Structures are given as C-alpha cells and as structure tokens.
Amino acid sequence: MISYCLRRLALGLVMLVALSILIFILLRLAPGDPVDAYINPSVAISQEQMAAIRSRLGLDQPWPIQYLAWAKAALHGDLGYSIQYNGAEVLDLILQRIGPTILLMGTGIAIAIAIGIPTGVLSAVKRNSPSDFALSVTAFIGISSPAFLSALVGLYLFSVLLRWAPSGGMLTPGEPFSVLDLLHHLILPALLLSIGHTALIMRYMRASLLEVLHQDYVRTARAKGVRERWVIVKHALRNALLPVVTLIGSTMGIAIGGAIFTESVFNWPGMGLLMVNAVDARDYPVIMGATLFIGACVILVNLLTDLTYATIDPRIQVSG
Known part of the structure; x- marks a missing residue:
C-alpha cells in the first residue's frame, strides 16, 4: 500500500507539473498583452514606461x-x-474562498449521494x-x-417567482451570523449543483x-433462503458501490466546473466566483494560481478515491 501511494503521488506530481505548463502556455497564448491589466486605461503611458513595467514583471x-x-x-507558496x-x-485570496466552495460542493455531493444511491437501488x-421508468426519465433529464x-x-x-430562497450571497447582509441563515442561503444552490451528480450516481x-x-454468490445466498433484503444490503450493495465510488472521485473536476457556474449565478463567495471575476478583470496571477490549486485538489481527490477501493471491496489488491 505504501509503495502504491508513493507511485500515485509521483504520478500526481507529474500531472500537476503538466497542468502548470498547460495553464502558463494557454494564458500566454490568450489575446491581448498581460501588461494591459496593470495599466489604467484612462491614463496615457509611453512605450518606455510599458517596457519598464514589462521588465519589472519579468x-x-x-x-x-x-x-x-x-x-x-x-x-514556496508564492x-x-x-x-x-x-x-x-x-494564496490568501484562495484560502479565504476555499471554505465556501468546499461547503457548497460538499453539501451538493452529499445530497447527490444521499438521493442517488437509494434511488439507484430502488430502480x-x-x-x-x-417507478423504474419514472426514475430513469428523471435521471436522463x-x-x-x-x-x-x-x-x-x-x-x-x-427565488424570483416563489421567493422560497435568497437570490444570492452566503449570508444576509447586515445580519449577525447564524447557522439557519447560512443554511437558508446554502440549500438552493447546493440542491441545484447536485442535480447532475444525483442522476449520474443513480444510473451507475x-x-x-x-x-x-x-452473480453466482448472490444466487447462492438466495438458494440458502437468505431474505431478499439481506441479499441486497449485505451481499450485493457493497460490491455494487465500487463503480459509484469511482464515479464520485472521477467527476470531482466536473463538480468544480458546476460550482463555478453556480457560484456565479448565486454570487456565492467561493473559488468559482473568484475565478470568474479574475477572468473578467484579466487578473492573470489569480487565474493561474487558482487553476493550479484546483488541479492539485482534483489530483488529491482521485488519489483518495483509488485508496478507497480496497476499503469497500477487500477482493481488490492494490497494485501498479
């Protein structure tokens, strides 16, 4: 297991380096000059001053x-x-925004798991x-x-028509912090973020x-007179969960993409909104740093997903 973890960490580092190179190249190929973001467009500036700024920034x-x-x-963390x-x-901006994003994504994924697995079993x-037909149609939608x-x-x-939930933000402005107020703002964006993941988990x-x-061992359990409920819960469900765990880990990048859109629509103060604002302002350091940080998180989650396989299904032998 230790050897496997080290190999996976080495592969993750290689992927992170490749991601950093790709981020750098794509931003350098983007239209426009990065120096323009540092200049006030209403102030005239000479070519010499432009060259001095370019030299100072490297x-x-x-x-x-x-x-x-x-x-x-x-x-070095810079x-x-x-x-x-x-x-x-x-880095300080990322650390300030990562908490709300984890809260939103974690709640959305928890909702997806809590709904998707039982409905998938029922289907x-x-x-x-x-009921299977209705759930399948709902999942496809x-x-x-x-x-x-x-x-x-x-x-x-x-929010607009029914006024059941706030239209944006994480807390009510001017009001003291309360868990109920936070949940009131959280529940709608988390539910909407979980829609696609719930459907995928249910189908898988x-x-x-x-x-x-x-499988033969399930038929054997039934032949021995084991109750159908115990056949499903004790014998079949644990083994059937492995592809679902794979799905949850492998779609973490998709979840982050969905969180970016959701945070933008609901003005949720997380990493997604930070990146959208950075792209709009052509804030290259924030775009590069936030993308690199998110990539590292996705790689780490995939590693943890791989290590979870052996816990769920003891038949799996961790190997290269």
Missing part, C-alpha cells in the same frame, strides 16, 4: 524562464499578487416497473441539464447493482 524574458520563475515561486484586489496575495430492485441552465432556472423559479448504482444481482 515579461520581457523568454517563456521558459518566465515559467521556471513562476513555478519556483509557487513551490502564487503572486492579485491585480484587481490591490496587490493581495493570491434496480424494481426493474422495468413504473438531470444528466442532460447543464449546470448553468439548472442554476438560472432554479434561481428564477425558487442501478447498472452496477443489476450486474451484481446476477
């Missing part, structure tokens, strides 16, 4: 040297300084029944609904359980 160096300088600083936030450290047990569309429709329906759970229910 943008007059070849790309490989620029990348190595940025990567070296990132290794992700640069924000342009739009008056020179605030990018498999009641195969080809009206959920899978086909983009995160931004679900967020916009949900905002209009539940259904397909996996149907496959397991046709």
Whole structure:
C-alpha cells in the first residue's frame, strides 16, 4: 500500500507539473498583452514606461524562464499578487474562498449521494416497473441539464417567482451570523449543483447493482433462503458501490466546473466566483494560481478515491 501511494503521488506530481505548463502556455497564448491589466486605461503611458513595467514583471524574458520563475515561486507558496484586489496575495485570496466552495460542493455531493444511491437501488430492485421508468426519465433529464441552465432556472423559479430562497450571497447582509441563515442561503444552490451528480450516481448504482444481482454468490445466498433484503444490503450493495465510488472521485473536476457556474449565478463567495471575476478583470496571477490549486485538489481527490477501493471491496489488491 505504501509503495502504491508513493507511485500515485509521483504520478500526481507529474500531472500537476503538466497542468502548470498547460495553464502558463494557454494564458500566454490568450489575446491581448498581460501588461494591459496593470495599466489604467484612462491614463496615457509611453512605450518606455510599458517596457519598464514589462521588465519589472519579468515579461520581457523568454517563456521558459518566465515559467521556471513562476513555478519556483509557487513551490514556496508564492502564487503572486492579485491585480484587481490591490496587490493581495493570491494564496490568501484562495484560502479565504476555499471554505465556501468546499461547503457548497460538499453539501451538493452529499445530497447527490444521499438521493442517488437509494434511488439507484430502488430502480434496480424494481426493474422495468413504473417507478423504474419514472426514475430513469428523471435521471436522463438531470444528466442532460447543464449546470448553468439548472442554476438560472432554479434561481428564477425558487427565488424570483416563489421567493422560497435568497437570490444570492452566503449570508444576509447586515445580519449577525447564524447557522439557519447560512443554511437558508446554502440549500438552493447546493440542491441545484447536485442535480447532475444525483442522476449520474443513480444510473451507475442501478447498472452496477443489476450486474451484481446476477452473480453466482448472490444466487447462492438466495438458494440458502437468505431474505431478499439481506441479499441486497449485505451481499450485493457493497460490491455494487465500487463503480459509484469511482464515479464520485472521477467527476470531482466536473463538480468544480458546476460550482463555478453556480457560484456565479448565486454570487456565492467561493473559488468559482473568484475565478470568474479574475477572468473578467484579466487578473492573470489569480487565474493561474487558482487553476493550479484546483488541479492539485482534483489530483488529491482521485488519489483518495483509488485508496478507497480496497476499503469497500477487500477482493481488490492494490497494485501498479
């Protein structure tokens, strides 16, 4: 297990380096000059002053040297300084915003698991029944609904028309902090974020359980007179959960993408809103630092997902 963890960590580091190179190249290939973000458009500036700013930022160096300088600083926890936030450290901005994003994503994924697994089991047990058909149609609708569309429709329906939930923010401005107020603001964006993941988990759970229910050991348990409920819960469910765990870990990047749209629509003060504002302001240090940080989190989650396999299914032997 230790050897496997070390190999996975090494692979994760390679992926992180590749991601950092890709981020750097894509931002350098983006239209426009990075120096423009540092200049007030209403103030005239000479070419000499432009060259001085470019030299101070190191943008007059070849790309490989620029990348190595940025990567070296990132290794020491220095992700640069924000342009739009008056020179605030990018790492501090990320640490301030990561909490709300984890809260939103964690709640959304928890809702998806809590709803998706039971409904997937019900759909498999009641195969080809009206309830299975209704759940399947609902799942296909959920899978086909983009995160931004679900967020916009949900905002209009539940906040504007029905006024059941706040239309944005994490807390009520001017009011003292309370858990109930936080939950009141959290529940709608978390539910909307969970729609696609709930549908995916339900379909994977259904397909996996149907496959397991046709295995020999399940038929043997039934032949021994074991109750159908215990056959499903004790013998089939644990083995059927493995693809679902794989799904949850592998779609973490999709969850982050959905969180970006959801945070933007609901003005949720997390990493998604930070990145959207950074792109709008062409705040290159924040874009690069936040993307690198999110990539590291996704790689870490995938590693933890791989290590969870052996816990759920002891038949799996951890190997290269």
